[in-house]
Amino acid sequence: MSHAQDITAGLLPLPQQIRSAKHESGPTARGATRVQWTNEQDPLVQAYLERAFGTLDCGEILITVDQVAIDSLPQADMLEGYELELSPQQIHLKADSTWGALHGLTTLKQLIYENTLPRQVHIVDQPRFPWRGLMLDVTRHFIPLPQLLEVVDGLQLLKLNVLHLHLSDDQGFRFGSEAFPKLVSDEHYAKDELRHLVAYAADRGIRVIPEIDVPGHVNHWLLAYPEWGSEQAKPSQRFGVHPGCLDPTQESVYQALETLFAEVAEVFPDRFVHVGGDEVNPKWWQRAEHIQAFIAEHDLKDARGLQNYFLCRLQISLAALNKQIIGWDEVLHEQMPDCLVQNWRGATTRDRALAVPRPCIVSAPYYLDLHFPADIHYRFDPTATQQDWLRMEDDLATDLRLEHIAEALSWTHQWRRGAIALDDSEPGAPVLGGEACQWAELVDGPTLPMRLWSRLPAVAERLWSNANCRDVTDFYRRLAGVLGHPELCSDGHQHTCLQQLGLTDQQIQAVQYLEPTKWYSRLLGAQALQARMQGSEMPQARPYTVATPLNKVVDYLMPESFASRGLKDAVIGEHLDELALLCEGAVAEPWPTGDDDVVEGLKANLAAIRLYQQTLAGATALDEALAGLRTHYRPYGEYMPALIPFLLDHLQTRR
Numbered sequence: 001m002s003h004a005q006d007i008t009a010g011l012l013p014l015p016q017q018i019r020s021a022k023h024e025s026g027p028t029a030r031g032a033t034r035v036q037w038t039n040e041q042d043p044l045v046q047a048y049l050e051r052a053f054g055t056l057d058c059g060e061i062l063i064t065v066d067q068v069a070i071d072s073l074p075q076a077d078m079l080e081g082y083e084l085e086l087s088p089q090q091i092h093l094k095a096d097s098t099w100g101a102l103h104g105l106t107t108l109k110q111l112i113y114e115n116t117l118p119r120q121v122h123i124v125d126q127p128r129f130p131w132r133g134l135m136l137d138v139t140r141h142f143i144p145l146p147q148l149l150e151v152v153d154g155l156q157l158l159k160l161n162v163l164h165l166h167l168s169d170d171q172g173f174r175f176g177s178e179a180f181p182k183l184v185s186d187e188h189y190a191k192d193e194l195r196h197l198v199a200y201a202a203d204r205g206i207r208v209i210p211e212i213d214v215p216g217h218v219n220h221w222l223l224a225y226p227e228w229g230s231e232q233a234k235p236s237q238r239f240g241v242h243p244g245c246l247d248p249t250q251e252s253v254y255q256a257l258e259t260l261f262a263e264v265a266e267v268f269p270d271r272f273v274h275v276g277g278d279e280v281n282p283k284w285w286q287r288a289e290h291i292q293a294f295i296a297e298h299d300l301k302d303a304r305g306l307q308n309y310f311l312c313r314l315q316i317s318l319a320a321l322n323k324q325i326i327g328w329d330e331v332l333h334e335q336m337p338d339c340l341v342q343n344w345r346g347a348t349t350r351d352r353a354l355a356v357p358r359p360c361i362v363s364a365p366y367y368l369d370l371h372f373p374a375d376i377h378y379r380f381d382p383t384a385t386q387q388d389w390l391r392m393e394d395d396l397a398t399d400l401r402l403e404h405i406a407e408a409l410s411w412t413h414q415w416r417r418g419a420i421a422l423d424d425s426e427p428g429a430p431v432l433g434g435e436a437c438q439w440a441e442l443v444d445g446p447t448l449p450m451r452l453w454s455r456l457p458a459v460a461e462r463l464w465s466n467a468n469c470r471d472v473t474d475f476y477r478r479l480a481g482v483l484g485h486p487e488l489c490s491d492g493h494q495h496t497c498l499q500q501l502g503l504t505d506q507q508i509q510a511v512q513y514l515e516p517t518k519w520y521s522r523l524l525g526a527q528a529l530q531a532r533m534q535g536s537e538m539p540q541a542r543p544y545t546v547a548t549p550l551n552k553v554v555d556y557l558m559p560e561s562f563a564s565r566g567l568k569d570a571v572i573g574e575h576l577d578e579l580a581l582l583c584e585g586a587v588a589e590p591w592p593t594g595d596d597d598v599v600e601g602l603k604a605n606l607a608a609i610r611l612y613q614q615t616l617a618g619a620t621a622l623d624e625a626l627a628g629l630r631t632h633y634r635p636y637g638e639y640m641p642a643l644i645p646f647l648l649d650h651l652q653t654r655r
Contacts, residue, residue, distance in 0.1 A: 007118050008474075010110045010481035012457050013159055013464035015125035020118065028088050028119045030059025038064040044203055045101045052109050058117065060090040061108075069098035073202045073269055074161060076432075080205075081126030084108060088119050099205045100126070103159050110157075110482065129382065129433030131361055132463040133162025133209075134456065137437075139169040140239065140546065141444035142187040149200055154453060154487045156204040158460035163201055164209045164274060164435055170219035170242045171546050175212065175267075179259045182224040194267050209326070210268045212260065213276025215246040215310050222246075228253050230288040237545040239441045239523065243281045248310040249294040258317045265321040272340065275314055278328035280307055308333040315339060326361070329353060340432070346412055347389035348419035350431070355420055357429030365389075366436040366459045368451060369443070369523075371516045371559035373401060374479065375472045378458040382434045383467070386419070400645050404635050405519040408533050433463050441523050441544060446497055447555045449490035454558050457482055476565065490558075497556045502592045510586035512563035513579075514601045515642040516554050517635045553598045554638045561642035572650050579643075580609045597637025604632045604641035612647045626651055 007020055033053050035046070042065045049061075067079065082095040082104035091108065095101035107125065111117055134155060136143065143151075148163075155163060167175045172185040175194070189197075198208045219242040222233035233244040246253050264273060282303035285291045291306070300306050308331070315325050315337035325339040329349035332341065341353035342361045353360040365380030376399070379392060397406040422428060436459040443451050457479055461469065483489060498508045516522060521529055527541040567575060583606040587599055608629050615625040626648065633644040 006113070007111070007121055008478060010113050010478065010484070011107065012110070012475075012478045012482040013461035014466075014469050014478070015107060015123045016128075016466055017124040018121065019123075020121040028117075030057050030117060033058040034060045036060065036062050038062060040065070040068050042068045042098050042101060044069060044098050044205075045105065047203065048102055048105050052105065056112060058091060058108070058112075062090055062092045063101065064092070064094045065098060065101045066095070067097040074099055074205050074207050076130060076207070076271065078130075078161075078205075080130075080161070081124075082107075084121075084123040084125070086111075086118060086121045091117075099161075102156070102205045103127075106157060106159060110485075113481070127159065127161075127464045128466065129431070129463045131162060131433030131435070132160045132460065133164050133361075133433070133435035134160060134452075135164040135166060135211075135363065135435045135437040137166040137169070137440035137443075138174050138189075139166055139172045140440040141550075142172070142174065142185075143440075143445050143448060145189060145193050145197065147445050147448065148197055150487070151448075151452070152197070152201045152204055152206055154456075155201075155206055157482070157485055157487045158457055159464050160456075160460050161205055162207050162209060162435065164211060166211045166213070166274075166439075168212050168220070168276075169217045170236065170244070171239070172220055175210070175264065177260060177263055179263055180225070180256070183221060185220070191263075191267050198268060207270045208268060209270050209272050209274055210264050211274035211276060211326075212264060213274075213278070214257065214314070215248060215307065216244075216278065216280035217242070217276060218246055219244040225256070228256065230284050230291060237547050238542060239544060239546070240542065241279045241281055243283050245280055245282075245284055246310075247288075247291065248285075248306055248313075249291055254313055254317065257314065261314075261318055261323075262321060265318075265323055271322070271324055272326055273318055273323045274326040274342070275311070275318075276328060277307070277311060277331040278344070280330065304333065307331070308336055311339070312337045332356070332358075342435070344437070345415035346393065347384075347386045348416050351386050351422050352418070352420055354428045354431070355422055355426075357427075359429045359432050361432055362434040363437050365392075366434055367439070368436050368455050368559075369439040369441070370520070371518050371522075372455070373560040374455045374458040375475070377436075377455055378462060378472060378475055379470075381462065381467060382431050386422070390416070400630075400633070400648070401640075402518055403633075404517060404640070405521050405529075408519055408521070408529060411532055434459065442550060442555070444550050446493075447550055449493050450556055450558050453483065453488040453490050454560055454562070457488075480562075494556050494558070498553065501551065501553065501556075503553070504586075504589055506582065507586045507589060507591070510582050510602055511553055511557065511598060513561055513583075513605050513641070513643045514553075514557055514598065515561050515640045516557055516559060517638050517640055521635070522554070522638050552595050552638075553592075554595075557639075564642045564646050567643070567646050572647075576609050576613060580606060580613075583609070597639050600636040601639035601641050604634075604636060605643045608632050608641065608644045608647050612651065615651060622651065622654060 078099045079097040080100045080103055082100040084104045084107055085092045093104045095104055173183045174188045176188050176190040177183055201208050219233050219236055222229040222244045228246050230247045285303045295306050300309055311331055318325050326342055327339055329341050329343050329345055332352055341358045342363055343350040344363045346364050350360050362382040366377055396402050397409050436456055495508055525543040583602050587602050591599055611625050611628050614620040629644050629648050
């Protein structure tokens with residue numbers, strides 16, 4: 001490994017500029033950490049030093065912070081750049097603001113590799129985008145507050161600066177409203193708990209943005225307050241779009257929303273509030289005579305115009321609270337109010353938002369609930385041209401790892417209707433950055449660590465680092481280092497969860513070579529997935545509801561098998577005999593009942609290993625082996641035998 005690689009081994013996201021001495025003799029002992037301030041001491045930076053560096057030997061650290069955040073909160077336009085210079089004599093951290101200094105300390109923390117620091121390195125760094133976040137759905141499954149605090153710590157390590165909480169949906173309402181107690185789910189966050197979360201995050205340079213999703217995704221609301229809708233909602237535990245929506249013609253609805261959002265604004269000080277606006281089913285509106293008369297009276301033309309009317313009314317209410325709204329890209333309209341647009345339906349809605357013009361937050365390529373490998377998220381740049389983005393989307397259907405859902409990927413092509421070409425001569429609106437999205441139909445507290453940390457670093461780097469930072473191999477090399485930090489490490493947690501299911505250590509090791517199936521195949525199930533590919537859907541066929549326990553092996557697997565990837569650069573022949581014995585032994589042991597597919601997935605890996613070995617021994621022709629491996633690479637229930645693509649890669653190099 002080169003000297004430059006040694007320095008960057010644990011750095012993620014990669015800083016903008018790194019300069020180091022070419023003939024450095026190696027790390028130097030620095031002694032106990034001693035901090036000196038060149039001007040005013042920064043309490044938030046000092047607190048981070050005590051948390052992260054209390055027992056580390058960093059020697060003398062000289063810190064210069066020009067704008068110390070006293071009684072101020074992180075904002076969308078905060079200064080986040082820093083300069084970090086290490087010499088054998090001392091470490092000097094310089095930053096324009098508290099927020100940049102916190103990032104500089106994070107880089108220093110990542111630089112400490114095996115409790116040593118490089119002798120000499122100079123880093124000049126700042127984020128590429130000001131908006132770098134995680135959207136976390138805490139409604140479909142409740143995430144306890146202590147775990148949210150742990151998520152914040154992980155975001156800080158990755159230099160992400162927004163935690164977007166999806167607090168309401170058809171299945172529940174997690175904001176502890178005192179004005180509307182019937183609205184609040186049994187499991188929810190009290191206002192003081194949310195205030196604590198906001199303060200905890202702010203101390204780490206992270207903004208917390210609430211989402212209250214309206215006028216659709218309100219089935220839970222309408223069961224509690226049926227007078228807010230135009231029809232009667234029905235109790236439901238299923239996932240997917242529900243028909244219930246608020247009635248935008250009722251003044252009482254706007255009065256209730258004013259009261260509710262005033263409560264929200266009192267708890268969340270950030271300037272931005274997300275109001276949803278996605279997946280509004282227009283059937284109720286179309287069936288109600290008084291709503292149709294309202295549309296005609298106000299010359300709104302259709303349901304889309306009515307939703308925009310609703311959004312405009314909401315914007316006026318929130319502007320009075322000194323808030324600016326964010327909406328999912330379904331809020332796009334020719335007369336839409338001033339707001340940010342969060343893109344989730346492919347490249348075309350991003351460009352339609354920019355053309356309005358409205359600033360855009362990009363999320364479409366960063367949906368973590370799809371169980372895609374990190375490199376897929378990593379390749380999508382928020383500012384890629386629409387042509388390049390669509391080409392990359394189409395290329396997903398040719399990726400072997402996604403072959404089992406390739407046909408389903410074309411379902412998203414409906415979002416390309418109405419695409420426009422941006423006029424580069426017009427100033428337009430900016431891409432502010434992006435957010436990874438972790439929807440929680442198949443995620444709860446115990447499963448969350450395995451779902452977040454293996455892919456979120458890819459999005460973090462894409463939003464922070466230089467656009468030319470594209471080396472996937474180097475990304476995975478550095479990812480291995482950053483995943484060793486306790487904020488992101490999920491290996492021990494995963495092992496405990498699998499042990500509690502009754503797996504032996506041998507079985508736990510073997511299932512590391514499996515992955516969950518991709519896209520929405522788990523959530524939809526085979527029947528509904530096929531129906532979606534044929535242009536319809538049968539929600540009743542879905543295998544999961546809010547009451548379905550997430551307690552199978554597949555729920556605790558990483559979406560990407562790092563054990564399989566680790567064989568890619570190894571001398572694979574040296575490991576396969578041992579791996580075959582591991583799979584054989586794991587399959588032979590008793591397994592938890594009701595999860596037979598995991599055994600079939602392991603058997604597929606084992607068959608692939610035997611086929612590979614036969615090919616190396618000359619007992620099977622190469623083309624026959626390649627065809628056989630592809631036959632074995634298919635879903636086994638909800639499991640994919642993740643070892644097989646890497647065996648295919650190795651064999652294909654022998655052509």
